């Protein structure tokens with residue numbers, strides 16, 4: 001591949017959002033450079049709801065789910081609102097089963113499809129703070145191991161994930177909504193005969209736990225809590241992590257057959273809700289987590305990344321064709337999805353009534369931002385981000401979060417699917 005000096009669009013970031021944007025732009029005949037730094041979150045596995053199927057079809061990328069590494073997810077279980085285990089079978093989902101995906105393989109496959117459609121895909125870092133506005137677009141430095149060079153483009157898509165590096169450099173403000181953090185471990189394969197391939201979400205007084213089977217029989221175990229509700233030592237120490245597992249007996253039973261070496265250290269990742277005050281500006285647009293990052297309980301992160309990538313790609317194409325209102329329509333799309341997400345988030349956290357006196361639940365059941373005055377929404381966001389990056393890790397984990405009904409009666413609807421009625425993006429295939 002010969003890299004060019006000028007493109008219609010540079011996409012910064014090669015996660016699902018960046019790849020989706022590149023696919024939509026390439027389908028519209030635009031020249032695209034997708035630069036991914038390659039040093040992204042060390043994703044170990046995430047739940048992809050079945051509703052991803054129509055979105056991937058719209059992107060012409062259904063083939064990415066054929067990888068043998070992705071494990072079908074036939075049921076979501078939860079202990080939420082009561083100590084009883086409730087189950088939601090994929091048989092009741094009109095889209096079929098979801099997946100426990102191998103994230104690196106999934107992301108790589110999406111970028112490969114984008115390259116096959118004409119996108120120039122390179123492993124390089126875009127330098128957002130050094131991007132310069134020109135008369136007809138941008139000059140942006142793009143750096144790799146072989147040095148850097150300037151690339152000219154008319155639009156930039158910020159798909160850098162939670163840092164929203166380009167949008168923030170362009171003056172947008174990132175708003176944090178809570179201080180949720182994920183503390184996670186990947187356990188080696190246990191006894192295959194004893195395995196339960198359902199996802200499991202279990203509420204506890206200071207947060208919730210998640211476990212799911214990963215490709216090749218490994219198991220992901222995640223504790224979600226607020227950064228200020230656990231000491232740094234407790235978050236990092238294997239013994240303390242294990243001791244906390246006692247508060248989630250169903251989860252403890254699920255992982256019991258897996259080897260659990262005492263020296264295995266949990267890692268941390270920011271998992272708080274955060275969004276930009278504006279997802280687009282003059283010549284730039286933010287997609288995926290850069291535009292709006294959601295609580296993993298929703299299991300909506302990858303779906304939203306694909307959806308906003310698709311919509312942003314189409315909006316940029318329209319803007320390049322002279323449609324001055326395309327950016328505003330995209331911003332309205334993001335707002336609609338985020339408002340629906342926040343309504344569902346409130347409903348699901350309110351469905352757990354056993355610990356209404358505990359800060360973790362009180363913060364989420366009031367309906368507003370969970371970070372108090374003084375902390376400020378951005379500080380809340382930053383605090384959680386720092387906690388995650390300080391540990392030098394980020395998790396792909398998941399919450400195919402079956403969280404019961406608003407009344408807490410466990411109707412068997414999972415948040416990803418249930419939110420679908422309200423949150424799930426409508427794709428052209430469905431419309």
Ligand SMILES: Cc1cc2nc3c(=O)[nH]c(=O)nc-3n(C[C@H](O)[C@H](O)[C@H](O)COP(=O)(O)OP(=O)(O)OC[C@H]3O[C@@H](n4cnc5c(N)ncnc54)[C@H](O)[C@@H]3O)c2cc1C
Pocket residue numbers: 012013014015016017018035036037038039040041045046047048049124125126127128159160161162165182269270271287288289290293294296299300301302303305395396397398399400
């Ligand atoms: C603990 C946890 C569990 C989760 N579980 C689930 C789940 O079960 N299901 C689900 O759907 N979602 C889940 N999510 C959310 C999901 O991981 C994200 O929503 C999704 O990864 C967002 O995709 P993205 O493309 O926007 O960003 P990312 O996947 O973060 O990709 C951004 C990419 O951009 C690259 N990059 C950054 N800066 C630059 C730069 N300057 N130049 C070039 N490249 C750059 C990074 O290296 C990275 O590869 C979870 C999140 C967390 C934290």
